[in-house]
Amino acid sequence: MAPSRQSQAPPYAKDEKVLCFHGDLMYEAKIIEVAVKSGQKPEDAQYRIHYKGWKASWDDWVSQDRIRKFTEDNKQLASQLQAQARMRTHGPKGGKKGVKANGSELSSARGSEERAAGSSSFGGRGPRRGRDFELENEDIFHARPSIKLIVPDILKAMLVDDWENVTKNYQLVPLPHPHPVSKIIDDYSAYETPKRPAGSSHVDILDETLSGLKEYFNRSLGRILLYRFERVQYAEIHEKWQSNDPEYHGKHASDFYGPEHLMRLLVSLPELIAQTNMDQQSVNRLREELSKFCAWLARNTDTYFVNHYESPPQDYIQKAKD
Incomplete structure (x- = not known):
């Protein structure tokens, strides 16, 4: 399918090197074809993507919202997301532990964001970094169970802004949060429950999903969700x-x-x-419930997300860097 001539060119070009979302991770890719239908706006173009290091059978047509420019900031984010995923799968290399507070381990996968930022290109600066951040084997990727959660672009943008505020601007989300997770979950339950038949299994599934989400959050925050700069605040x-x-x-x-x-x-x-033993039916139900929750949260970002991060005093910054 050949691209149509337009008065304005699409934002991405043929043969351009980019980063492309596959699920919730970004991978290095190349645009091998650009297609714009007659009368279509340039930003609505479709792009045929080839993922670096993968067979042509993985080539895919994607829209603009899946693609990111191949910039240093975007490469750092891609590396950090992949490093975080590896830490959850394999644990910290060498058994490195995090800060302790009252004997409670505060180890964090996000403690690797500095290493990820320093290894922003997938090739890395040396053999070890190249191995750390190279794409996983496609057969292993394909064999793994995947929830393939749909996260709206506005939430992905909030995630990028959050990463930049904390790791680059040395700012913190103010605590206690004006809209904590427990309130958000309660608000969503109050919104969604009336839409389901009272006493039905659909209500039970919703309650179980939201309870599990809260439990996961409580258990994982101090272990895998914090950036290094936030650990002192958490402690x-x-x-x-x-x-x-x-x-x-x-x-x-x-x-x-x-x-x-x-x-x-x-x-x-x-x-x-x-990493769980959930059956496919349960995974499908969970995906549906969480996708609905994400769509609702995306419509209410102005209500729940903070407008400003706080800048901690200099002694906190020094302590967090030590």
């Missing part, structure tokens, strides 16, 4: 949760952290679910 608030202060005692991560951190879990779920 401080974790200590308060163990105190007798009635404002903090007995609280959980879902009572203090908000959608910015929840999004990190949602894009991590495909890899997490792949």
Whole structure:
């Protein structure tokens, strides 16, 4: 299918090297064909993508929202997402542990974001980095169970902004969050439950999904969802949760952290679910429920996401870097 002539060229060109989303990870790719239907806007063009290192059978037609420019920032994000997925699968190399607070390990897959940023190109600067961030074997990828969660572009953009605010601008999400995860889940339940037959299995599935999402969040925040710069903040608030202060005692991560951190879990779920023994029917149900939740959250970003991150004092910055 040959591209039509347009007065304005599409944003991506034939033979351009790009990054392309496949599920919730981005991979290096090349545009091998651009197609624009007669009368179609340039931004609505379709692109035939070839993933670097993969067979031609994986070539795919995708829309603009799947593609990102091959910039240093986007390469860093792609590397960080892949490093995070590997950490969840294989654990930290060498058994490296994170900060401890009251004896509780605060190890974090996101502690590798500095290494990921330093190895922004997939080729890396040396043999080890090249191995760390090269594409996984396509047969292994294909054999793994996958939830293939649909995450709206606006939420992906929020995830990128969050990564930049924390890891590059040294800012923090203010805590306690004005719209914590527990409230977001309750609000969604109040919105979605009336749409389902009372007492039906559809209501039970919704309740089970949301309860599981909250439990996953509480258990995984301190282990895999935090960036290194956020660990000091977490250690401080974790200590308060163990105190007798009635404002903090007995609280959980879902009572203090908000959608910015929840999004990190949602894009991590495909890899997490792949490590479980869930049957395909359960995985399909979970995908449907979480896709609905993501679509609802995308429509309510102005309500739940914070408008401004806070800049911590210099002593916090120094402590977080040590």
